[in-house]
Amino acid sequence: MASPIFYPASPTDMGGGAAAGGGADLSALGFVEVDLTDGFTLTDPDNLVDTTTNVANVNKVTFTALAVGSTDYSWGSGNNQRAPRWVKSLTAPDGDGAEQQIQSGDTFILQTVVQFETPDNRYAAEVVVASSVDGTGTDCFTNDAMGGLIRYNASGNIQYGIFTFNGYNSLGNASNDRGVCTVLHSGARGQGGAYINLDSSGGAITGGSRNASMDYTDGTTDMKLMIGVGTNGSATITAGDDAQFRAWYRVVRFSLPS
Amino acid sequence: MPDVHIDYPEVQVAASVGTMDTDDTPWSDDVFVIPVCIPLSAAGEWLAAYDPASSTSPAAATGRIIARAVLDALKRAAEAPDG
Numbered sequence: 001m002a003s004p005i006f007y008p009a010s011p012t013d014m015g016g017g018a019a020a021g022g023g024a025d026l027s028a029l030g031f032v033e034v035d036l037t038d039g040f041t042l043t044d045p046d047n048l049v050d051t052t053t054n055v056a057n058v059n060k061v062t063f064t065a066l067a068v069g070s071t072d073y074s075w076g077s078g079n080n081q082r083a084p085r086w087v088k089s090l091t092a093p094d095g096d097g098a099e100q101q102i103q104s105g106d107t108f109i110l111q112t113v114v115q116f117e118t119p120d121n122r123y124a125a126e127v128v129v130a131s132s133v134d135g136t137g138t139d140c141f142t143n144d145a146m147g148g149l150i151r152y153n154a155s156g157n158i159q160y161g162i163f164t165f166n167g168y169n170s171l172g173n174a175s176n177d178r179g180v181c182t183v184l185h186s187g188a189r190g191q192g193g194a195y196i197n198l199d200s201s202g203g204a205i206t207g208g209s210r211n212a213s214m215d216y217t218d219g220t221t222d223m224k225l226m227i228g229v230g231t232n233g234s235a236t237i238t239a240g241d242d243a244q245f246r247a248w249y250r251v252v253r254f255s256l257p258s
Numbered sequence: 259m260p261d262v263h264i265d266y267p268e269v270q271v272a273a274s275v276g277t278m279d280t281d282d283t284p285w286s287d288d289v290f291v292i293p294v295c296i297p298l299s300a301a302g303e304w305l306a307a308y309d310p311a312s313s314t315s316p317a318a319a320t321g322r323i324i325a326r327a328v329l330d331a332l333k334r335a336a337e338a339p340d341g
Contacts (some may be wrong), residue, residue: 071284076276078284151274159274166284167277169270169291208270233276233286 024093031113031248033057034129034227040086043136048073048237049084058117060244061229066237073230075128076149076168079140083126083230087135090223092251100253104133105219107186108253112148114179116158117244124235125243126151128163128228131183131190133216135224140166143226146190146212148181150245151232160197164190164212171206175199183212186256188219225249260303262324264331265293271335292331294324 036042037054050062061084071077091099092108102108112129119125130147137143149163151170160179161170177200183193192211196204229243269292276286296304309315 074276077286078278161274168275168286170274171272172274208273 029250029252031111031250034059034247034249036061036086036227040088040227042084042086044084045082045138046073050239052086057246058244059227059246060117060119060242062240062242063123063237065239066231069231069234069236071234074126074233075130075145075228075230076126076151076163076166077233079166080138081140081143081145081166081228082138083228085135085226085228087132087224087226090131090225090251092253102223102251102253103219104185104216104221104223105188106223106253107256108251109185110147110183110225111250111252112179112181112183113248114148114150114160114181115177115246116150116152117246119242119244121238121241122152122154123237123241123243124153124232126228126230126232127243127245127247128226129181129247129249130163130226130228131185132224132226133221135226144190144214144216145226145228146183146192146214147226148179148195148247150179153232154235160195161208162193162195162210164192164210165214167210169195169208169210171197171208173197173205175205185223188216190214190216259320259323260300260307261297262300262304262327263295263297264327265295266331266334268293269331269335271338290332290335292328292335294328 035054036052036059048063050064053060072080072082090102094100110131127150130145132143132145134142146164149161149168149170152158157172157174158176159170159172160176162181176197178198181195184191190212194209196207199205273291274288278284307316307320
């Protein structure tokens with residue numbers, strides 16, 4: 001059994017102590033907690049979002065009705081991506097704590113942790129915490145997105161996994177507590193990543209991986225963090241249905257050896 | 259006869275997958291993921307043995323090579339203690 005993993009108490013906590021030369025302690029790097037009400041811009045092509053709240057670090061998205069379901073609202077089920085998404089600049093702090101913009105040509109990883117929270121009115125939902133070259137596009141070719149994934153039906157086990165471009169790989173288990181995922185970027189390409197699903201004590205249950213193989217248009221585009229909330233497949237939504245989750249992320253950018 | 263391999267350590271049991279089929283049709287299902295690897299040196303022989311316009315192509319003996327490789331992997335994965 002692995003040791004329980006460390007989660008920071010504060011959304012902005014870098015985790016661990018200060019390194020001797022300043023900056024973060026890379027032996028105990030923490031995560032940034034996602035708060036959809038703080039610093040994100042909502043893009044909602046078909047006006048599906050009624051309200052967005054964050055209480056005690058739990059994000060809650062309440063929907064209007066989606067009477068006719070479509071895979072257009074599922075991030076990993078086809079080329080169209082019309083589900084609501086919250087977008088902000090993808091940045092990483094330098095040694096002085098100043099946020100630095102990540103660009104599409106950089107070598108970096110996005111590490112995510114996702115956690116299902118019980119909705120008040122559950123529907124079949126899909127949540128992604130992803131890197132993207134755009135984040136506001138309505139198709140996978142514009143967004144070039146990949147990251148951690150939560151998906152579930154109106155009842156049954158929660159699945160955690162990875163979302164890449166227009167597909168996913170996920171695994172369900174009654175003991176799934178959190179999903180940990182890493183996706184790799186370098187040389188203006190998003191390659192894909194891997195995930196491990198954890199139980200409530202931090203032990204691994206299972207895991208998987210998936211390629212994205214996305215060649216970006218250029219290496220100078222400012223990358224985005226995209227939190228998407230949609231439907232699992234072509235599920236419908238009744239007005240008042242909601243999705244609730246916690247999510248964390250950490251971006252680490254590297255300088256390649258000269 | 260052309261050759262084919264299975265990347266067995268990459269076999270995944272009961273994964274949920276959403277992706278695109280060869281004809282770009284989206285699909286999603288709970289599946290066994292079984293990677294089929296065709297050596298570059300054998301690709302020409304496989305393609306020469308297959309006519310997509312013919313319902314009897316490839317020949318049974320040729321098609322059986324891939325079928326048995328995939329089914330051996332499925333059988334092993336399905337019968338594994340944690341599979």
